[in-house]
Amino acid sequence: MTSRRSMLFVPGNNPAMVQTARLFGADVIILDLEDAVAPSEKDAARELVASALMAIDYGPAEKCVRLNGLDACCSEDLVDIVPSHPDLVMLPKVNRAEDIISLAGELDRHERPGQKRIGILAIIESPQGLAEVHEIANSHFRLMGLLLGAEDYTAMVGSTRTKEGAEIAVPRALVVNAAAAGDIESFDAVFTDANDEEGLLADTRLAKNMGFTGKAAVNPRQIKTINDTFNPSPAEIEQARRIVKALAQAEKEGSGVASVGGKMVDAPVAKRALNLMNLARKLGLAS
């Protein structure tokens, strides 16, 4: 469990939004060079995003750039973007493990000696990408997480996108499972109706319950709901605290087995509790 609860997409060709993106509490700010930018404006957007990465203090948020696809002008993006030190790059339309390996190779070539290594986020938004999602999740150590791209995916398989999201139940489960198996993060698809606050809350709760570690947003007004939902609840923190205490007690007593409420704490539960306490502390929700 990491502190990447929310990621905010910001059009890379909109100076005002690029400048104000830090204000909304998103854990990851994604400066978008792909869908938000018309082909004729790619150059200008690259320049703006590269300058913003260097000039604007985004505070505790991680800086990510959504690149254009490998079949489009991804390579040109990297020439401008890598020297500007983003924390992460996001690759759209990832169909196979080789896509990530290829991007990682490009990053190797562009990063300067001593530069902090740039992580990769992959968007799974095609039937082929979903079919190969386990291989993708385990493709490269630079890969930090998977984002489900539900709009493109449903369009490609011919299903109808609904607010309830029954049509993406399986893709969601596959992405969560692949990410867990690869020990990376998983991010739920955006909820596109920025004015439906109740819909967003329900969709975000569902994502958290399914095991996603975070969720993407298209509108800054969605960030608070996403962060609040992914924040560990007081009950979760209390339970984790009990588990951690029991583990410490067991270790002190030289016992290999800890138990809480009469139930044995097995390894995955212990790991989850430790992660949750770390997250709660990082977010200032627990001491």
Place this chain on the structure above:
Amino acid sequence: MINYLGRDVPDYVEGYGKVKHYLGAFKTVPEGTAYGPPIKAASPRRSKFYPNLTDLFKGLGLKSGMTFSFHHHLRNGDQVVNMVLDTAAKLGLNDLAVSLTAAFPTHAPMIGHIKSGVVTSLRTSGVYGPLAAAISGGVLPKPVIFHSHGGRPRSLKSGELKVDVAIIAAPTADDRGNLSGAVGKSACGSLGYAFGDADHATHVVAVTDNLVDYPLLPASIGQNKVDHVVLVESLGDPQGIVSGTTKVTKDPVGLVIADLAAKAIKASGLLKNGFSFQTGAGGASLAAAHYVGQMMREAKVKGSFALGGITGYMVDMLEEGLFGNLYDVQSFDLESVRSMSRNPNHVEVSADLYANPFNSGCLVNDLDAVILGATEIDIDFNVNAITGSDGVLMGAAGGHPDTAAGAKMTVIVATLLRSRLPIVVDRVITATTPGETVDVLVTEYGLAVNPSRPDLKDRFVKAGLTVKDIHELKRLAEDLAGVPEKLTFDGPIVALVEYRDGTIIDTVRAAGQ
């Protein structure tokens, strides 16, 4: 001379006369006795009714050089000012002084009357649209006097503003001169700005497009104060009079500012039973009211009153019981118009009761918190509400200086950058509200507290709010946008900014053309 606020204001201004200088927000005190109009008499069975404006002008013998007053309750839907000035021009009158409580784009035809000499001076709280640009360009022979909403009833009472003919646009009237804004096709709700005119003018004239049977009850202004009634086909465009439903902003940056402003009010300790509050009708101000409302609900706080220009949003808060009363000097939308006529706790008030500093107690003095906008604010917390960064007139003093002076906590909300220009500056181009009456600036990058309020700063820091020095906010804005080139204005004085106590706080010089 350089006045108390460091503004360069001459001792004498052509077209205005000797200047009474600003000495501090509460330093100037009134002298003398109140001014009153001639004592009037109305004989039984004498008709007050005129079928049109031309007959009124001829019947009253209205002539050149007179002062005509108007209210702005019909806002951008108003056609009464244009009709009256057209009539005056047609009848050959000139050199008229106009006192219009605020001027809107709909009043652009006044430019023609100024150019032809029909109108030679103007008093107002604010000007929007083409007239604003024309005044900035120096179209008027005499400087415009910008007053606050509280300053105007003060000047009526002191006799500095002597009105010969008060034209009161009345959405409904009877032929004896009972007036109401609550009903009629041009309904505008409160007539609060016109009350003082009815008390002090030599001729009080109601202009209506909805003449009803006598008696009109309840009346906002009674027949004992109205001398004449004129029927016209239409007062103006209802679409421009009420803005429809006012909504909380969806602009994410506006919401960040509103959220922080509301948190500051909570942290101030003022948000408790009996809380009183004023905010503007803009989307971000309403958003702040929304967050304040949420906090009141959560903390089970029952407020005393909300004040000022009233919107449907404030009506909802009244009906929910978050506030016990609304004091309405101006109704911004249909919901507030309807509420005022049906809810006894939603009360129409005069500009005098609202904000006049020189009476026995105005309502702004009882405000806990007010949220206000700004076109600029300087590092001494002086606020500009009437000119843009280019020095051109674009806004209104309105109730800004009054509420800032009266409230326990005055919060200015503004985005740190507007159209690439920092709004925090070394020195505002025009000072309308003195920094000594402003407590907090809230921007999307954090808030700054006036050094005169260390108590508030302590509370905000303890509450974990992002508190910055105002110089730091200025630096941040300049880091993002660069330092704008300094503009200097050495053209003729086109306007004087009158503080609520009648002193001149600043001047506006020609700009933009």
